[in-house]
Amino acid sequence: MQKLNLRRRGILSALAAAAAGIALADGAREAQAAPQAPVRWRDHFPSLARGAILADLRQRAVLFWSEDGTVHRRFPAAVPAARDLSRVGVTRIIRKVEGPTWRPTPAMRERDPGLPVSLPPGPGNPFGTHALCLEWDHFRIHGISDPALLGGEVAHGCIGLHNADIAELFSLARVGTQVRLI
Template sequence: MSTPTRSALSRRNFLTSAVAVGAASSLAAPAFAQAVDAYTGQTLQQVGPTGATPDAGLVQYDTTKDSRHNISSFTMQDWQPHFQNLTNGAILVDLTSRALHFWSEDGQTYRLFPTSVPVSPELTRTGRTEIIKKVEGPTWAPTPSMKKANPEWPDFVPAGDPLNPMGTHALWLSWQYYRIHGTHDTRKIGRKSSNGCIGMYNEHIKQLFGLTKVGTQVVVL
């Protein structure tokens, strides 16, 4: 019998730890489910790693400042205060209400979705950008700093893997590392819980993916 490769062992350890955590979470009290990240097996922490990265790794949120659980207190908005026109459609990400608004180019379609937002001001970027790439079934790889801190993590997680923190669809923004994407971890939605990206329920990012195009305007405020 051949000896398993290092990458195979790393992925096995990664998957085993995540499955173990998931099983334990189903038996433990709700507080435990909010104390451990289902994908990494790591303890949830307050603001830690610096720098904007794809929304992966530790789930972070400050329980002393954020008492809402998967709830975004948002209302409908008009596009005119934020955009000069609707060319290519428009997305407004409201960090305060933790909501994403979409308007189609012809103004006939409007959608409002709850989101997750960055956990701290240091990880937050605001201003004007646009969609530069659309990916259905995004893959994920840990950043160098994540890999250094967790050498047992796999070098690559394929599309469709339930452990993939990018969810089912992703919209690349012109800002490096910033994306609007899905998530399998629904605890994140409605919370300050990302390392810079904007997270959405997978069923919602799928809808948004179908409505947007490369060039769709984006404002984050």
């Protein structure tokens, strides 16, 4: 009887979660969290001068606020794997590149000497369609063409957005936009 009650409670919990729009974990898949409370730019930046980008590595999201505060966007992101995370803190965009050429970092070449020296823009380029270059060496917010990577961890330290999202962020952000990784 107790086994039946537990099963019934499990089914009711699943139905309640589905009605609330929350996915439950089943096997290898992780449960999706309920929507988070809105993030306030004031909690992370002293002002919106030149706009602001917050890369929240725990939430696997990139948030953008325009300089005048009228535009706010949130994009799902692929974030660095814990072993590859070398930076958190404040930086800024120093260059914007449409159709970036990908070059492996020295650490990537050390791990895999067979990597090509570079890949030109186009299909198969890990930087996708656009890249926002940060002050930190070898660190970018760039596109990815595989949506399955979004919300997950990827290697090599960069922040990845779906190509459509990086194109939108690319159009909104400008050189000098402040960026904070938390």
